[in-house]
Amino acid sequence: MKSPLGGSDLSRSTNLVAVGTLAVGLLLWACGAFSFFSDHDVYPWYAKLALLTAAFVIQITARRRPVVAFGAMCALLAVDAFWGPSLPLWIVMSDVVFLCAARGTRILRHVVIVVCTVLTLGLAIAGAVVGGVQVGVLVGLVGIAFLLSPITYAQSVTAARRASDAEKTAAVSQAHADRTQALADERRRLSRELHDTVAGHVSAIAILSEVARDVADPAQIVDSIRGNSLAALRELRAMIDVLAADGDERTTARWSSLGPLIAAADAVGSTVTVDGDPQAQSHQVEAVLTRIAGEALANATRHAPGHAVSVVVDEFDDRVRLTVRNEMSCEPSGVGRGIVNMGIRAESIGGRADAGPAGTDWIVTAEVPR
Template identity: 30%
Template sequence: MRRRRPRGVLDGGVPAHTVRTPAAPRRPHRIDVLIAGGGLLCGLLLWTLHLYGGPPLFGLPPSLTLVALAAMSGAELMRRTAPMAALAVAGLALTLDICSGTLVATVLMFTDVVYAAVLYGGPAAARRIPLYSVLLTFLATITLAALWHDPQVVIVSIVIALGTIAPAWTGVIIRDHRDAAQAARLRAEQTALLAEMDRVQAVARERARMARELHDVVANHLSAIAIHSTAAQTIDDPAATRDALGVIRENSVQGLAEMRRLIGLLRDAKAADGGDGPAATPTLEGLEALITQARTNGARSGLSFVLDTPRATPRLVAPVELAAYRIVQESLTNALKHAEPGEVLVRLAQDGDGPLTVTVRSPYADRPGPRAPGSGAGLVGMRERIALLGGEFEAGPRSGPAGKVWLVRAALPASKEEQRR
């Protein structure tokens, strides 16, 4: 069965189960070895100096305190690798130590094992050990008070609390701080990942936008150059060749100017922000010049171009006007490359505050190949432009009263509500 991916990993949230206790190492940590060795040496020194708690209970020999000391040192070695096993061994060693003489070193190492069990144990251990330590201290206090009617019971209870409650709750505090630091580090890594993803997506969007602009700016002029250079090579007429070379020169100059304007925009951030610089965003006011240029380029192909626009076209936001202009430009370029001789109709219509509808209709040609080579990126670019604005786009052959035509239709949202977005 496939494991489900934890929720909240990339949405800025850090679920509790993603902050996990680090995996226990297989070998004792060097700090644990130092603690175990230091505790063992201190205990042996105290034993040598006869500095232990009191007489043994139940007639046990005092030498058993050394056994308890050695067991407690072994528990210290397991404080990270097996914290719960270490706590069990430490509990038995402490019981033996209290019954046989009580070395301070053994008691101090027991408090460290309790602390380590909370810090390095599982989540269940971290929740239960502090509660059990409080319960154990309470029961021990009640038992001592019932069996030993002496004010020193209070002092003994405080000592028991310092050996159980204090290390357990200290481990809880340290564990909470560690988990909070891990959660903060995870959030920082997720933030960095999201920022990198946003950067990559922004770069990809900008590359796609530049590719569309470069295609739309260059393809129109280069298509005209390719068509007329082919005509100049195939027609043995000095006058026709001279006219074709004139069109080629005009398109070369205009294409070079468009390229310089676009490069200037890319290099000059001030111009891109609306400062002084080249105006690189065409508007619908430039459609007349676009149609005039298309008439010049398509004259020898038997194409005529007609522009049908409303008498008063309201000013639209820049992205909408740019998209409409580029759609007409690319459609005219495709007509020059593919259309049969006939009329190419460019129509713009808008009903009140409704969408701006751009329609380009050209005679459909079922020819084996275009007049000039193409990459097919024009239709893709037009679809991308319309999709970015949330409009509708269709392109393809249609049958009508005048025969079969190639129809490009785009509906661009141009209402006031869209303009405010």
């Protein structure tokens, strides 16, 4: 959003106003209304041309040299007061006052306000003394129209410009904050994806590698290691495809992708039973439940190897519930990122997820709307 008085726009506007004012002065001259008092027009043609030219030059330079322009116009009006006063000069003065009040320094604005106020009051009092109250009121109104009104308008324009600048600054700040928040959300999302997918498979590989060293025939364990390695690679490729795509496609986890994690649990002696299948639900529900179940299986394999694990999916009219239960081999030491991510994933589609001990078992429960 541009300022109401931007540099190049103001320069063009000032030049156009100066040309328009010169044209109005020539028109007033042609109509015999060059002076406020038609019976007191004593200027010869060359004097009028000189006054219009001088006023035009002053008006053109007012944007770059407002102090010089204001002083020059005051001096020109003082000289003109003896033979005029000339209406075109007062029109130019009105524009110069506006430019000084709108674009000048704070000191210049105060000086212009004081000078114009004193000049208006002085002319009104002089008119009342010379011609009576009626003349004084009319002269005062002329001063208000040509001197004080431009100041008021300039103050309104300045306030609008400041409001526009403040709005622009606020918009830029908000855009920066939104961008920062979006980047933070994306980093957290990628962190969850890596944790819930690759980390689970890598953790299973580490556990299976430990077990493989102590068994006589590690063929089944090696097959499980290979399966989890391939699953981790598939997850990484899927994430790379999402990051490389122009759109905002999301990786969709399928219930069948739990196979390598179930095989890893079986390889360390944890019998996994699965009852139910959310594949009949929407892809979004299936993906969320798959991620939560995968994290629960990885945790069970890591922290309670050799204990049975049950995965149950119950479907109701308005919701789907996932329950993963395994016997604890020791008291949990704390809550890691995995449990936090479970809750975030469930909440992302309007559900909830809880995890905690129940007697000698560790139970993960998630409920999401259908």
